[in-house]
Amino acid sequence: MDNVDKKLISILMEDGRKSLSEIGRSIVKGGMSHVAVSKRLDKLVKGKDNEKPLVKISAGVNLERMGMKILFMALETESFEVTDKILKKYKDCPRMLMIAPVTGRYNLFAVMIAEDTFSLESILGTCSIRTEEGVRRSETWFGNSPAYPEYMPVNLSPDKKHKATCARTCADCRRYASGKCVGCPTSTVYKGTIYASRATEQKRGGQRKG
Amino acid sequence: MDNVDKKLISILMEDGRKSLSEIGRSIVKGGMSHVAVSKRLDKLVKGKDNEKPLVKISAGVNLERMGMKILFMALETESFEVTDKILKKYKDCPRMLMIAPVTGRYNLFAVMIAEDTFSLESILGTCSIRTEEGVRRSETWFGNSPAYPEYMPVNLSPDKKHKATCARTCADCRRYASGKCVGCPTSTVYKGTIYASRATEQKRGGQRKG
DNA sequence: CTGAAAAGGTTTCTGAGTGTAACTGTTATC
DNA sequence: GATAACAGTTACACTCAGAAACCTTTTCAG
Incomplete structure (x- = not known):
């Protein structure tokens, strides 16, 4: 990992979806081809076999x-x-x-x-x-x-198929029953609006396929 | 922000560079056009005027x-x-x-x-x-x-033009002088290899333009 | 209750972006 | 000094993504 890789990561920290071509234009003086940028990024994001990648591009x-x-x-x-x-x-x-x-x-x-x-x-x-x-x-x-x-x-859209990782059930909890707690986002009984739930289903207009 | 937006964010948490078309294929049953995905993502990432965006896609x-x-x-x-x-x-x-x-x-x-x-x-x-x-x-x-x-x-490639935010100078520090500290990554005297420095300049082969 | 505006989605078109292949020039190594 | 590994290049075909025009449903003011 040299300074060019570090600059690349630095650029992607600002905008993780910036195009390879555009990164190429700003990463070094005189520019670099999108192919070279792609090769570097691939190494960082995919890593070697049996090794965790060094970099992950992710939504926050x-x-x-x-x-x-x-x-x-x-x-x-x-x-x-x-x-x-x-x-x-x-x-x-x-x-x-x-x-x-x-x-x-x-x-x-x-x-x-x-x-x-x-x-x-x-x-x-x-x-x-x-x-x-x-x-x-x-x-x-x-x-x-x-x-x-x-x-x-x-993770605003956690899997609701499996049991909560903490192995507790909100439905049996007095705090939940009394309305003092919105419940666990991994449960189907979750009442909040931050994580995905029935309360945040789509309502406004939109053309469906066909 | 409805459940589709939350699913979108969830997908981008796994791979922030996934193409809009591919996201469209997996975000809802039956698929969604890349244009619709793009409109949603734009709203999340750009936000309204004078408001912080809700989402940022970034390298970690x-x-x-x-x-x-x-x-x-x-x-x-x-x-x-x-x-x-x-x-x-x-x-x-x-x-x-x-x-x-x-x-x-x-x-x-x-x-x-x-x-x-x-x-x-x-x-x-x-x-x-x-x-x-x-x-x-x-x-x-x-x-x-x-x-x-x-x-x-x-930020592996911090700006070295300005003074360190903590307003201290490594060059005058005994810890730094005695080799017990690699110094501040924003300073030009930084001796470590994690952040960008002279020690991590490119060395191996590479064809230059022309 | 009605009509306009807003929201969310679609298709189509086109320039920009990207992966692959073949190739070039450095550097390290035996 | 030959060779492999590395880092980069150009060329080309294919995919992606932004723009425009349009459709459908919902919201909301009058």
Whole structure:
């Protein structure tokens, strides 16, 4: 990975859909052919066999405009096994923004998001990592959307075919029943409007095929 | 933003450069024309006048493959003014991964990255937020790259024309002089290989124009 | 309740963008 | 010094994507 690759990544950070030809025009003095840009990008995005690619081009969502609330969690787990189990279980949760093992007064850090502060409370008190077996203690901090980055990957259309990764059922939850929590976006009973749901089905006009 | 938009974002999260035609084929049953997909994407990515766009398509870098180390920082500042000043000053730092005001035992949270643990120590002890005026106390946690997300936006080719956002000069720093810190990626004296530098200039063969 | 405007979609057309193949010039290696 | 690997080029055929014109449904003001 040389400076040209780094410049390429830098350009694609600004606009991930910029055309190869246009990138070629601005990546080096005098320009570079779209074929050369394509070859470089392919190597970065596809990687070698049995290796994770170095780069991924992906859509991010503006958390502030979505009105998302954020939750920082520091946790102490009993063992590596517990940490591993939690990592596996929660990394596909559509509310997870970041999860990382650390060293210090705690050994696991997680950043999660929710539609509103009520749902955030539910995540915290009822259906989340903090209440997992093997978690000794935890500390949390609330916030509005972060100042940086403005855009984060959030799966707004999670698969509803499978059970929630946290293995909990909103339908049986008192918080959900009392209307204090919009529920899990992976469940069919989800009531919010941020993630895909019945509430956000298409309504306005549009010509159907034919 | 309806469920089709959410599906669109979801598809672009997997591959931000997928062609509009291909997206059209998979976004709804029976398919959708590339023109319709384009109109939707335009609205999401460009937004209305005077409004931040909802979506940004961007390149992310695999932190683990880059061997990045991570630093979680919780800080207590004296006032909103101090917090604001720090946010403005540090949000463009190429080592910043996330920075967010919070409520709780601390009122500011930051996640930063470094090439190695020595440089991480420098960030912590010498040239970073923790040592800013108006910061009462802080707590930090070290870690390797996060389990999720695998890809994060990191500006590998930061502008070297301007002064470092933190307004410090590596050339005068003892840590830098003694070889314990690779220095700031925005400076011309940067010695690391992760961000763009003289050490990562192109060397191998290549046909030049003509 | 009615008609215009807005929203969302379609088809068609055309220039711009992209993948493949063949080839050229450097650099590293044995 | 020959050779392989690497990084880039041009040429060409095919695909993609923006523009324009038009269709259908929904919303909303009067």
